[in-house]
Amino acid sequence: MRQALILVALAFLPGIGQAIYFRDKVSWQLPVPASEMVTVVQARAWGENAIWIDARPDEEFARDHVPGAVSLNEDRWNELLPQFLAVWSPEKKIVVYCSSQSCNASREVAHRLRNQAQPPMQNVFVLEGGWEEWLKSRQ
């Protein structure tokens, strides 16, 4: 019994050490479960049943975007939301993307959409690799 407790205590040590060492390092990436991520191939297979949302800033959307995508970013959320709602219906899948794998805007927008509707908006997915991955798939 004592040995088991010692082992448990030892198992906690690296975690405690990390928590103390990184106490001022705050995560800036919103965690998204794997079930809420989607690849370009999967999302493209949904065809007309998917609504693509571009979470990048306006100027990047204006430069180029996924055909048919709707712009919805947090810079102008209140202004852009009605455009998205006009094309949205509950049975459709929503694919949100930002510029790359490391960007966070798509996660933030997806999180906001899921949590701001009653009943909760389902079928909201974050595109793995974002716009960069979409460009690669186009080549």
Added chain:
Amino acid sequence: MRTHIFAFTLSIVICAAARAELKWERTLIELHPAVGDKEAVGHFKYQNTGNQPVRIKSVHTSCGCTAAQTQKDEVPPGDKGEITATFKIGDRTGTQVKAVTVDTDDPVNATTVLTLKAVIPQEIEINPSLVFWGQGEAPNPKTIVVRAGKDFRLKHLTVTSSNPDFKTKVEQAGTGEFKINVQPRETSGIAAATLTIQPENSAKAFYATARVTNAPAIQ
């Protein structure tokens, strides 16, 4: 053999003596912008405490909403400077955490991640901000809860619907809390309304949406 040991020792001594080091005053800055502020700016100050110049190779941010600028590309020994990170607030809410990654030619600490945390004040919280009914669903009322944000007072509010087919009724649910009951006249066709929520003593209007969608609502 002796020559090898001497060369090895000498290289270590030279490396230790010729060091370049960028010391940061703080790598985490928390900002509390005021209501209506368009942006929040953080100043990350540094000093080269080594005796070799440090070259800042690149500065990039985790979000298109944050711009970072460096005062100088090369920092001579003893020199001070700062990286300015400007976070565009836009329509963001709550606590926002953004990262600024600084890459240098410092052999010991080549990469530093700076963190900008902005706590955006919210006059009111609206939950949910979208209520919807599926076509053919019973047109029962749905409730939107409006609460005063931290450090704000909410005594009274008015709600106007852009579409007369959606009726609204406001009732107080507690101190600084209101319930807006929204009810569509019917759900036989697609319809939508923007609900303008105007708190008393606030210059800003807030919005929620009510819709009858073309598919059965997910229960």
